[in-house]
Amino acid sequence: MYRNLTIRQxxxxxxxxxxxxxxxxxxxxxxxxxxxxxxxxxxxxxxLGDRTWAGLENYEKLWNDPVFWKVFQNTFVYLLLGxxxxxxxxxxxxxxxxxxRFMHGFLRMLYFLPFxxxxxxxxxxxxxxxxxxxxxxxxxxxxxxxxxxxxxxQSTTNxxxxxxxxAVWAGLGFQVIIFMAGLRAIPQSYYEAAKIDxxxxxxxxxxxxxxxxxxxxxxxxxFSSIGFLRIFDHVFNMTTNNPxxxxxxxxxxxxxxxxxxFNGFDMGYAAAQTVVLFTIxxxxxxxxxxxxxxx
Amino acid sequence: xxxxxDVPRASAxxxxxxxxxxxxxxxxxxxxxxxxxxxGILMVMPIAYMISTSLKWPHExxxxxxxxxxxxxxNYTYVLEDGRFYWWFVNSIxxxxxxxxCNLLFDSLVGYTLCKFRFPGRTIVFIAILSTxxxxxxxxxxxxxxxxxxxxxxxxxxxIMFPGLxxxxxxxxxxxxxxxxxxxxxxxxxxxxxxxxxxxxxxxxPLVKPALAALAIFVFLGNWTAFLWPLIVTNSVDMYTIPVGxxxxxxxxxxxxxxxxxxxxxxxxxxxxxxxxxxRFIIRGVVMAGLKG
Numbered sequence: 001m002y003r004n005l006t007i008r009q010x011x012x013x014x015x016x017x018x019x020x021x022x023x024x025x026x027x028x029x030x031x032x033x034x035x036x037x038x039x040x041x042x043x044x045x046x047x048l049g050d051r052t053w054a055g056l057e058n059y060e061k062l063w064n065d066p067v068f069w070k071v072f073q074n075t076f077v078y079l080l081l082g083x084x085x086x087x088x089x090x091x092x093x094x095x096x097x098x099x100x101r102f103m104h105g106f107l108r109m110l111y112f113l114p115f116x117x118x119x120x121x122x123x124x125x126x127x128x129x130x131x132x133x134x135x136x137x138x139x140x141x142x143x144x145x146x147x148x149x150x151x152x153x154q155s156t157t158n159x160x161x162x163x164x165x166x167a168v169w170a171g172l173g174f175q176v177i178i179f180m181a182g183l184r185a186i187p188q189s190y191y192e193a194a195k196i197d198x199x200x201x202x203x204x205x206x207x208x209x210x211x212x213x214x215x216x217x218x219x220x221x222x223f224s225s226i227g228f229l230r231i232f233d234h235v236f237n238m239t240t241n242n243p244x245x246x247x248x249x250x251x252x253x254x255x256x257x258x259x260x261x262f263n264g265f266d267m268g269y270a271a272a273q274t275v276v277l278f279t280i281x282x283x284x285x286x287x288x289x290x291x292x293x294x295x
Numbered sequence: 296x297x298x299x300x301d302v303p304r305a306s307a308x309x310x311x312x313x314x315x316x317x318x319x320x321x322x323x324x325x326x327x328x329x330x331x332x333x334x335g336i337l338m339v340m341p342i343a344y345m346i347s348t349s350l351k352w353p354h355e356x357x358x359x360x361x362x363x364x365x366x367x368x369x370n371y372t373y374v375l376e377d378g379r380f381y382w383w384f385v386n387s388i389x390x391x392x393x394x395x396x397c398n399l400l401f402d403s404l405v406g407y408t409l410c411k412f413r414f415p416g417r418t419i420v421f422i423a424i425l426s427t428x429x430x431x432x433x434x435x436x437x438x439x440x441x442x443x444x445x446x447x448x449x450x451x452x453x454x455i456m457f458p459g460l461x462x463x464x465x466x467x468x469x470x471x472x473x474x475x476x477x478x479x480x481x482x483x484x485x486x487x488x489x490x491x492x493x494x495x496x497x498x499x500x501p502l503v504k505p506a507l508a509a510l511a512i513f514v515f516l517g518n519w520t521a522f523l524w525p526l527i528v529t530n531s532v533d534m535y536t537i538p539v540g541x542x543x544x545x546x547x548x549x550x551x552x553x554x555x556x557x558x559x560x561x562x563x564x565x566x567x568x569x570x571x572x573x574x575r576f577i578i579r580g581v582v583m584a585g586l587k588g
Contacts, residue, residue, distance in 0.1 A: 008413075011412055011413065011414060011491075012412075012414040012415065014412065014490075014491040014492075015408050015412040015414040015417070016414065016416075018404050018405070018407075018408045018412075018491075018495075019405065019408055019420060021401070022401055022404070022405045022424075022461055022466075023420065025401075025460065025461050026423065026424055026427060026461070029435075029439075029457065029458060029460075030427045030430060030435070031423075031427075032438070033434075033435040033438030033439055033442070034430050034434065034435065034438075036438040036441075037434050037435065037437055037438050040437065040438070093331070093334065096327050096330075096331055097331055099324075099327065100324070100327060100328055100331065102328055103328075103332075105574075105575075107331055107332065107335050108578070109571075109574060110335030110336065110338050110339050111334075111335055111338050112570075112578065113338065113339050113342060113567065113570070114338060114339070114341070114342065115581075116516065116563075116566045116567055116569075116570045117342065117520075117563045117566070117567070118519065118520035118537070118538055118562050118563055118566070119520060119522065119538075120520070120522050120538035120539075120541055120542050120559075120562070121345070121538070121541060121558075121559035121560075121562045121563045122341060122345075122559070122563075124541065124545050124555050124556075124558075124559050125341050125342075125344065125345045125556065125559055126341065127545075128348075128552050128555070128556065129341070129344075131552075134357045135357055135552065137344060137359060140357065140359050141359055144359065166341070169338070169341070172338070173338075174581065174585070177578055177581055177582060177585075178582065178585050178586070181582045181585075181586065219585075219586075223585075230431060230433060232433075232522070232523055233522045233523070233538075236522075236542070237542050237545070240542065240545065240546040241546070254433050254523070257433055257436075258523070258527075261436070261437050261440075262440075262527055267437060267441075270437055271437055274431075274433055274434040274436075274437065275434070277431060277433055277434060278430065278431055278434045281429070281431055282429060285429070
């Protein structure tokens, strides 16, 4: 029967034969769960009892939950601190590293190495750094200079930046490499023309380099924003004694979802939180893609 | 979810172009080099302290010196003799390896089909797969958990692996790279009487090896360090992966910091060693995957 098919028909048969398992996979493991999560968000269910229809109850509960608003705020603080800081740092490093040839590969390796580490392992290393005297490295160094101790993870004001630092640190190397690739893609002739015109380095930077790097910048902003909005591993591991603490000062949305679903077993409420996360991610990426398109 | 900037692949190569290692000439260049060098040293300090502490005796752990006075592998012996880390390590290797192989096969097969075949439904399949990039994993963990519970997949390798066996990111990456495989090659192979499966495997796949390597690095690293889903789906200590195990180990009462650092080092050193061996290759892969994916 197969022999009688035209070449075009054979192609269709092959294509669908290749796609059969993947299509099944995406349907069952991606699309069905997405729909299911949205459905559960309208239900009341504690995993053991019956699933009952709750309408918008979970969303109303979320709206009136002071913890949720604290978590919402934290999530955006991670985003609004993390993204600009890592963007500026990685650009400055890449910009200068690009101008150096001496031991270039070695320096690049030093900056990239943290990207190859696991978030959980490094969260524990940083957590150790942050301990009080005589344990923590940072406070030991401060003490040896006679500087007063800093409470890092126990303070409601310092804890969030302290948790964010290793997340920024680990992602920096990736962004540096992407920026350097972007810098290399700018045609040398632009710089030569600027040189002939006698334009200063600052003008070259703001008039040539940064505008031409725009696609790279947008890519890095989108990529790192999504990462910071989904922060979990670092927070969970640096505050295991009181996840998201002290007093929810470090709790991001993903940790709240984990807590609600797998410690509180309030599946409907947790699902509503995941729908909120999905919406936030969607809006943030759409805004940023829009910025990329304009001009 | 992420728009790839329109940077030609050549820039990945340009990044690695070896140029003469000119010594810095003027003061400005020397200063720039020094500052970048200091910054780079600071970047690797957390890793250096982790490894250094894992080699220290308990009495020396809280000294700030980087080089242990009397290095010892006692901590490693202790942690490995305990047995748990050994199993977590094995679990992580198995899971990351199988997931990587699955991604290489399926992502490239789907990418190839979407790129080189013309058939009804092609656009819909492509858009559907691409749209899954917008769905965060965190939204799916609850349904995945319920699914695993009803099929008895909890606390098993399959349960840990099934969500990541194919990725839209990998499919999209591979599709981009198959664009560079000339249609003439495929036509010629067809005339030679190869069937479509053979053409994909023997003609197209060898031509996208760099992309496959880039994908392999991303998938392996991603699964080696994955935390949220393995944390949810496993509940017996024997089934933990390294990150889940380390997290629980660090949280135990009275566990010494040098032992936590040893556990952290065990989970980090393999990827660092792989990176140091294949450095140029990995950086090229990261640029390719980052810009094309």
